[in-house]
Amino acid sequence: MSTNSNRISRRRLLKAAMFTGATAGLAACGGGARPAAPAGEAPPPTEAPPAAEAPQEAPAAEAPARAERVLYLNMPSFYGDPGAGTDPGCSGGANTVFTNQLMFSALVYLNEKMEPTPDCAESWTPNEDSSVWTFKLRKDLKWSDGTPITAKDFEWTVKRNVSPDISCGGGILYMMDIIKGAADYAGKVTTDPDTIGVKALDDYTLQFELTGPAGFFPIMVSYPTYSPLPKDRIEQYGKDTQWTQPQYVLSNGPFKMTEWKRDEYMTLLPNEHWHGYTEQAPGLDKLTVRMLKNQATAIAAYETGELDVIEVPTGDLPRVKSDPVLSQQLITYAELFTQYMLIPVSAKPFDDVRVRQALAIAIDRDAIADVLAGTVTPAYQFLPPTMLGYDKDLNPEMAYNPDKARQLLADAGFPNGEGFPKFWINSNHTDDYQTMFEAISAMYKDVLGIEMELALMDPGARGAWREQEPRRLHLWRERWGMDFPDSHNSMNFMVTGRLKGDYSKIPEWGGYKSTDRVAPLVEEAARSADPARRHELYRQADRILTWEDPYLIPIYYYVANLMMKPRVKGVYVTGMGPTYRRVSVES
Amino acid sequence: MWQYIVRRVLQAIFTLFVLSLITFFVAKVTPGSPLGLDDPENAAKITPAMRKQLLEQYDLDKPVPVQYVLWFTKFIRGDLGLSLTYRNEHVQDILARTWPISAQLGLIAALLAISLGTLLGIVAAVYRNTFIDYASMFIAVIGVAVPSFVLAIGLILLFSLTLHWFPVTGWGTPERMVMPILVLMLGPLATTARFTRASMLEVIKQDYVRTARAKGLLERVVILRHVLKNALIPVITVAGPTLAGMLTGSVFVEQIFTIPGVANAFVGAIGGRDYPMIMAQTIIFGGLVIFMNLAVDVAYGIIDPRIRYS
Numbered sequence: 001m002s003t004n005s006n007r008i009s010r011r012r013l014l015k016a017a018m019f020t021g022a023t024a025g026l027a028a029c030g031g032g033a034r035p036a037a038p039a040g041e042a043p044p045p046t047e048a049p050p051a052a053e054a055p056q057e058a059p060a061a062e063a064p065a066r067a068e069r070v071l072y073l074n075m076p077s078f079y080g081d082p083g084a085g086t087d088p089g090c091s092g093g094a095n096t097v098f099t100n101q102l103m104f105s106a107l108v109y110l111n112e113k114m115e116p117t118p119d120c121a122e123s124w125t126p127n128e129d130s131s132v133w134t135f136k137l138r139k140d141l142k143w144s145d146g147t148p149i150t151a152k153d154f155e156w157t158v159k160r161n162v163s164p165d166i167s168c169g170g171g172i173l174y175m176m177d178i179i180k181g182a183a184d185y186a187g188k189v190t191t192d193p194d195t196i197g198v199k200a201l202d203d204y205t206l207q208f209e210l211t212g213p214a215g216f217f218p219i220m221v222s223y224p225t226y227s228p229l230p231k232d233r234i235e236q237y238g239k240d241t242q243w244t245q246p247q248y249v250l251s252n253g254p255f256k257m258t259e260w261k262r263d264e265y266m267t268l269l270p271n272e273h274w275h276g277y278t279e280q281a282p283g284l285d286k287l288t289v290r291m292l293k294n295q296a297t298a299i300a301a302y303e304t305g306e307l308d309v310i311e312v313p314t315g316d317l318p319r320v321k322s323d324p325v326l327s328q329q330l331i332t333y334a335e336l337f338t339q340y341m342l343i344p345v346s347a348k349p350f351d352d353v354r355v356r357q358a359l360a361i362a363i364d365r366d367a368i369a370d371v372l373a374g375t376v377t378p379a380y381q382f383l384p385p386t387m388l389g390y391d392k393d394l395n396p397e398m399a400y401n402p403d404k405a406r407q408l409l410a411d412a413g414f415p416n417g418e419g420f421p422k423f424w425i426n427s428n429h430t431d432d433y434q435t436m437f438e439a440i441s442a443m444y445k446d447v448l449g450i451e452m453e454l455a456l457m458d459p460g461a462r463g464a465w466r467e468q469e470p471r472r473l474h475l476w477r478e479r480w481g482m483d484f485p486d487s488h489n490s491m492n493f494m495v496t497g498r499l500k501g502d503y504s505k506i507p508e509w510g511g512y513k514s515t516d517r518v519a520p521l522v523e524e525a526a527r528s529a530d531p532a533r534r535h536e537l538y539r540q541a542d543r544i545l546t547w548e549d550p551y552l553i554p555i556y557y558y559v560a561n562l563m564m565k566p567r568v569k570g571v572y573v574t575g576m577g578p579t580y581r582r583v584s585v586e587s
Numbered sequence: 588m589w590q591y592i593v594r595r596v597l598q599a600i601f602t603l604f605v606l607s608l609i610t611f612f613v614a615k616v617t618p619g620s621p622l623g624l625d626d627p628e629n630a631a632k633i634t635p636a637m638r639k640q641l642l643e644q645y646d647l648d649k650p651v652p653v654q655y656v657l658w659f660t661k662f663i664r665g666d667l668g669l670s671l672t673y674r675n676e677h678v679q680d681i682l683a684r685t686w687p688i689s690a691q692l693g694l695i696a697a698l699l700a701i702s703l704g705t706l707l708g709i710v711a712a713v714y715r716n717t718f719i720d721y722a723s724m725f726i727a728v729i730g731v732a733v734p735s736f737v738l739a740i741g742l743i744l745l746f747s748l749t750l751h752w753f754p755v756t757g758w759g760t761p762e763r764m765v766m767p768i769l770v771l772m773l774g775p776l777a778t779t780a781r782f783t784r785a786s787m788l789e790v791i792k793q794d795y796v797r798t799a800r801a802k803g804l805l806e807r808v809v810i811l812r813h814v815l816k817n818a819l820i821p822v823i824t825v826a827g828p829t830l831a832g833m834l835t836g837s838v839f840v841e842q843i844f845t846i847p848g849v850a851n852a853f854v855g856a857i858g859g860r861d862y863p864m865i866m867a868q869t870i871i872f873g874g875l876v877i878f879m880n881l882a883v884d885v886a887y888g889i890i891d892p893r894i895r896y897s
Contacts, residue, residue, distance in 0.1 A: 080851075081673075081852075083670070083672045083673035083674065083676075083855070084672070084673070084674045085674055085675050092632055164636065164637070164640045167644075167674060167675070168637075168641070169637045169638075169640035169641040169644060170634065170636060170637035170640060172632065173632075173634055173637060174632050174634070183634075186634070186636060186637065187634065187635075187636035188636065241674060241675040242675050244675070245675075261847065262673070262676075262681075262684060262685075262847060262852075263685070263845075263847035263848075263851050263852055264757070264758070264845070264847045290756070290845065291845065292756055292845045293842050293845070293851075294842045294843045294845070296740060296743075296843065297743070297755055297756055297842075297843050297844065297845060300743045300744075300747060300748060300755045301754075301755040301756050303748055304747050304748060304751070304754065304755055306754055306755055306756060306757075458619060458858065459619070459623075459625075459626040460617075460618060460619020460620060460623075460625050460626060460858070460860055461617075461618040461619050462625070462626075463618070463619075463625045464618030464619065464625075465618070
């Protein structure tokens, strides 16, 4: 299989050989210890490399061409071409968010600890109840063509992103309806954009008026929908997201797009007008985002040096972990992404709390994590680790406990599962889901003596399946990946999207008795600015949802596995994924 | 003959019309909707107002027969509609950028497969039951038996990871084209070779071949002029649809080698309920198959004058 020698491709070796002995020596020792050594990085060719560091061959360093430092990335999760475009106002899919964050700077960005850090905004202040937020912008903001950006551009962009006329029809409204009036404007209740609670007080001051207090708002504005967009270009080429094409697009982030070969690659160059550019010159000349959809090809391309960072396909994980070289390049991190099953809380026999609890503890989550080797960790609550409200001891009762599960089911009137109606689990069809639900179904059968049949299908067909008469008693698989790292994102979705959302109107799924307990906790947590208090409130809400009166059964959290070549520097990885704003590569 | 062709073309147009009707209505009654509107993973993100807006924008709120008429009137004017997965592109533009690539790949592979396959078949038939025959047929069996994904991975392992001759992915330069062409051509090559061999052996036994030999013709002339020409009919029958299939691209080959071809672009169409793309794909593939069958029928007449058209 892959050995050390494979890691330097012929192409790169040839290239290296053209340069000084120093550079070639560096390549041969595999990206050695001396950062100052690559002669190619010294800007004027006349300047000799630092004397102390330079090896004896240093005079050869006046080679005219310098190595082009190119970083090769792949679209995340093997999604390929972002066919629907890269409009930050429609930034829903992983590949759109990915390109948006390379090309655009939002009001803030998230640092290594996922804290909001000044990006376009220098500072921000709330009013006394955190319902009005004022952002002071940097004065040196520019588009990639050098023209200045002011608060007016931000105001225009927010109004545009919630407009019903945008190509994705109302944009990513759920990321923006916290702004006063945004939902009404998107839903055509009003056609006056000035009713939206965003205003440029002067060229460098931007004010948001929200629907209510929101202490987490600064984290939320790290999302790409809060980046400024080029008004002139959109007005001219806005139809059908044409403006996102390289010949028209202007951006304000670390990179600018210069080429987009559909289904092949995108070329991005460092944006010399980005406000971060002058603070620290970029450590690369070019970034190529390729669009490999096939997992086997992606890992082969990584091993031949055609890609610098990849997501490791599940099947290759054991090999990568046991390979002395590749295992050093593996980066494993917990994603803020929960997999769970929703329960029809008003349908018999699931209306009985004991039945739901029995279902929750009859699952051996460690066994499932073993089967889906290395890609998940067991979840015993809805909120993922590192988030407020996460507590590894939240639901001690939820550990795998076959005896107690049987007991609970017997107490509910189904000893050994006798008389328990057959039910289904509805989910998308993937190999991993098939494996997992076969396992859970077997556990339910063995532990509880009840039958759960698999209804795995194309995602578009799931809704129709659910509506089909006669209606089938079923659990509903769902997952939630966080858009911004604050528990409000998850809990607000659960309350407004589920407990009080469309689902509550379906007879079997509505009528959750604890809605009135959970919703006030989540609302208070949104208002509070005290992390300890918020932690406690989310803790309580999560415990009600997952144990006291189970509305959902958490199964696992996703774990991501990346491989990154040692030549790539300056990237940090959080639960939200890798951040490339300060990426550099050694040639 | 011309009359025959004209009649067949008219029939083809009618067939395509019926095909478009059936495809359109089947696609519409299939559960699910485009733009991920019915995907539960998106449920939180799409409000009823947004949903309504999007349906209006793409005419999806109208009754299905009306939608068909709208599609048809655009279609005959050469507008295949806006794609729902590549949202800023018209389907004809997507075809224009992807199809030449798939066609180039498919054409090279098909020509190589058919010519080399025929050659292999001839050689095997002429030297039947010798080492040459067994070797040729061994290649042919391998070609049929080895699935293209195994072959593709094997080639990547050998040529990219071990020998470092070719890059794994991409398109445009000769060294990037070798592996995809090999993967695409091996199966049809094997099929062609086996058909040619079997058909040649059949013909070699015929009386007129013995007569040709008795006349004292050179063996080369006997084989090429008398045997091969008559043996080609079954080969051509297979070659037509094979060519149609290869010209419309291979999802597998295009995805594994990251070739920006037509199959790669269209593969998401069905899952994404991208109706304009589904329609274009069906009509084009249907049209190609019909055309190839017609071409095959015409070719019969050229090869075998006994065949009459009526």
